[in-house]
Each structure stands twice: as C-alpha cells, then as structure tokens.
Amino acid sequence: MSWMHIFFALVLLPAIGVGMIRILRGPTAADRMMTAQLFGTCGVAILLLLSAGMGNPVLLDIALVFSLLAALATMTFIRRTWRGSGKKKHEYPLQ
Amino acid sequence: MNILYNSGTVLIILGLPFFLSGTVGLIRFPDIYTRLHALTKADNVGLGCIVCGLALQSGSWAVTAKLLLIWLLVLIASSASCHLIARSAMHKNIQPWTRS
Amino acid sequence: MRNGTPSSPSHILSQYARRSLVRFVVFSFLWYALAGSDKASWIIGVPAVLFATALSLMLASSSPLRISSAGAFHFIPFFLRQSFHGGIDVMRRALSFQQLLDPGLVSYTTLLPEGSARIFFVNTISLLPGTLSAELHGNRVTIHTLDQGLPIWANIQRLEYHVAALMCISPEKKESS
Amino acid sequence: MSYSILTCFDILLILTLLWLGWRLLSTEDIFKAVVLFISFGLLMALAWVRMRAPDVALAEAALGAGLTGPLFLAALRRMKRIHKGERRLDSDENRGEDHEADPEQTQAA
Numbered sequence: 001m002s003w004m005h006i007f008f009a010l011v012l013l014p015a016i017g018v019g020m021i022r023i024l025r026g027p028t029a030a031d032r033m034m035t036a037q038l039f040g041t042c043g044v045a046i047l048l049l050l051s052a053g054m055g056n057p058v059l060l061d062i063a064l065v066f067s068l069l070a071a072l073a074t075m076t077f078i079r080r081t082w083r084g085s086g087k088k089k090h091e092y093p094l095q
Numbered sequence: 096m097n098i099l100y101n102s103g104t105v106l107i108i109l110g111l112p113f114f115l116s117g118t119v120g121l122i123r124f125p126d127i128y129t130r131l132h133a134l135t136k137a138d139n140v141g142l143g144c145i146v147c148g149l150a151l152q153s154g155s156w157a158v159t160a161k162l163l164l165i166w167l168l169v170l171i172a173s174s175a176s177c178h179l180i181a182r183s184a185m186h187k188n189i190q191p192w193t194r195s
Numbered sequence: 196m197r198n199g200t201p202s203s204p205s206h207i208l209s210q211y212a213r214r215s216l217v218r219f220v221v222f223s224f225l226w227y228a229l230a231g232s233d234k235a236s237w238i239i240g241v242p243a244v245l246f247a248t249a250l251s252l253m254l255a256s257s258s259p260l261r262i263s264s265a266g267a268f269h270f271i272p273f274f275l276r277q278s279f280h281g282g283i284d285v286m287r288r289a290l291s292f293q294q295l296l297d298p299g300l301v302s303y304t305t306l307l308p309e310g311s312a313r314i315f316f317v318n319t320i321s322l323l324p325g326t327l328s329a330e331l332h333g334n335r336v337t338i339h340t341l342d343q344g345l346p347i348w349a350n351i352q353r354l355e356y357h358v359a360a361l362m363c364i365s366p367e368k369k370e371s372s
Numbered sequence: 373m374s375y376s377i378l379t380c381f382d383i384l385l386i387l388t389l390l391w392l393g394w395r396l397l398s399t400e401d402i403f404k405a406v407v408l409f410i411s412f413g414l415l416m417a418l419a420w421v422r423m424r425a426p427d428v429a430l431a432e433a434a435l436g437a438g439l440t441g442p443l444f445l446a447a448l449r450r451m452k453r454i455h456k457g458e459r460r461l462d463s464d465e466n467r468g469e470d471h472e473a474d475p476e477q478t479q480a481a
Contacts, residue, residue: 012111022121029403030184034131038117038134041114043418050422052153062426065430067168067169069434070168073410073438075179076446077442080445080449082183140282143279157231158231160224178327178328182331184329
C-alpha cells in the first residue's frame, strides 16, 4: 500500500466527475462521445496508479483492456450513429 | 534506487495537471474542434508522464514494457478517433468557432 | 542485397527471411510485455508467437512497411518533444483567464505517397502543438489550428520530413514542388 | 493514512456512480443515456477493482463498456431508421443540418 499513488488516483477522479457536465450539456452528440473517451483515458491512468498503490499488477491488464476498447465505441459511433446526411460533400472551406 | 523512485514521483506529479487541464479545456473551449485539441493532446501527455513515472518506479522490465504498450495503444486510439470525429464534423458542415 | 538484380531468387529469399525474423522478434517482445517475465508462460508463448508471425506474413500487404532505425532514432525524440509542447500549449490555453484561442483552418498538400506513410502523418499531426487533422482528401490535408499565430507550416514540414525519414522515403520527391 | 485516502476515493467513486446512474435512468435523450451507460461501465470497472475483484472488473470493462456500448450505438441507428419522424432520438441530427454552410462567412473566417 502506498498512499501517494492512491492520493494521485483520488486527484484524477474529479477530472472524471467534472467531465460529466459535458455529457449532460454537450450540444452535439460527438461532444458527449468525446467525454466518454476522456473517461477511458482517465480510467486507464487511475487504474495504473491504483495498480501501483494497491500493489496488484493484475490491474495493468484491465488498463490494457480499457485502452484496447477505447477506440471501439468511438468508431462504432462514427460509423453507425453520427453519419452525414446522405451524400458526402467534398467542398470544404479554405481549400 | 531511491533517486529513480523520487524522479518517478516527480514525473507523476507533473502528469496530473495535464489531465486536469484536459478536463477544464473540454468544459471551457467553445466548439467541438477546440475541445478535440484539449482532449487528445493534454490527456496523452499526462498519461505519458504518468506511464514514465510508474515505469521508473516499477524497476521491472516486464512492467515497463506493458506500461509502454498501454501508452502506445491509447496514443493510437485517441489520435485515430480524434481524426475520425473531426472528419465527420467537417462532413456534417459544422463550422469551426472563430474569434469574431 | 549483395549481388544480382533486386528480383533474383536469393535476394527475395533473404529479404523474406529478414522480414520474418523482424516480425518474430516484435511478437516475442509483445508476448513478453503481455505475459510478464514468468518462464512458464513461454510454453504457450512460443507457439502463439510462431502462429502470429506466420499469420502476419500471410496477411501482409504487397508493399511492406519499411522503417529505418536511424529515422526512428531521430523521430522519437522529435515526437516526444513536440507532443510535450502540445500538452503545455493546450494547458496554457485552458487554464488562462483570458480567451487565448484564435482557431482557423489551414490546408496543406503533402508529398508523402499514398498508404501507410500518409496515414501515419495524418494521425501524428493531431499530436503536434496547436494542430488537428480534420480531413484527408487525396493528398490534401485540412488542418484545424488552435492559434493562427503559431508556426504551423514550419512544424508540419518538419514533421513531414521526419516521417519520410522514418519510412525510408527518398527525399527527391520533395524537390519537385 | 493509506486507508483514509482509500475511503475518500471509495466515497467519491460511489457518489459519482450513484449520480451517473440517476442521470442515466432519468434522461429522455436516448443517445445521452447510451453515452452515460458507457461511462457508467468504465466507472463500475473501477468499483470492482476497489472491491478486490479484478477478474469481474476485467469482464465489466470488456463487456459492459467495450461491447455493449457499441451494440447499443448500432441498435440506436436501427431504431432511428424504424421510428423516423416519430421521435427525436438524436437531438443534434437536425442541428447539424442547420449548419449548412454559406461559403462567404467561412471565407471571411
């Protein structure tokens, strides 16, 4: 048990709690999804710190699963939920 | 050994403000593109600092390799999904916020 | 490499052996990272690594990824330094009391060839200070920037140079523009 | 020292989870509920870790957040296609199209 690492994990937990504001009020769907991604990254960091703090190396494997699956939700969201309105326009500002 | 441990602690402490500022940026920045900046850059650097600090403290090559692997995966995942989100926002014709 | 034209059988064979050896080493390292230093894990590890090597050689694309070690030696410190700067930059903008943002879109025409080099380049842009790749259309990358006052063009050109060095792309293509 | 900080961590985690669960159940926007569900899964994995059940945490991270979330997102699209015009499932679907660019404005920017 090392209190220092657990204290650092405790500092990171509000970063998740405050980020929830963006899920609740984010204007577009992508804003909400981005916050879920932030939770993934913060969750990996908290797991790494807890693994050092609790002296349990198994938690590194959970962090590995977190990071492997972090992209999956966002990609499904882009492919399935947040498609453009039919036709793609290839005219962008400032070409 | 103690020097390694302490410099690891310093690196971890260095990493925490990056995470907090990533969240602050996500709340404060005005539009989706600027929020993506905050999300990808700040969090990856913060995680990098924490990973390096823990690797210095762990004192084992296997744990170090696993930590670096985790960081690499997060790096790839976040930069790819950041590009995807920005691209579909462009396809949806969401205009970037500009200083008026 | 030693003799004959590049398509001579011995050359192809030696290159094939080299590629499979590199992959074997990479997958062994991956297994070591995943399973830890326990010796007993290699009972499953060695067949898994061999299987992964064979599978990846079977599924590999015809144009293999070539990474030069000298390029990587220059690229990794560059990348770490730049992404650290990017983090500091975002932190400064997020925490300051005034609004420090001046976002805009920049278009950049890359000279990197189609394929893995270009995709790698586009993904790395997002980790540089103040830039975010928003669109890739042909060889034209649309970049969203956090501050139009930053030296974006110079940064991206340096990144392009480093990626070309990393992926063993000869620089004479860059002279054409 | 270590245990009191752990207690603080647990209490904060429990409060966040409870608040998240309440918002998840009470929200009307289905997409928002799905995103809250994914976040809930991630935090629940942390809670399992604190309950010293890392194997359950592994399953929760893989199934709860990693697989069920994308399945819900895919199902949401199917549902939207079926219920088209009846309800607003994705609240920014209309807003995104309102942003139809007028080029002059962007050029000026």
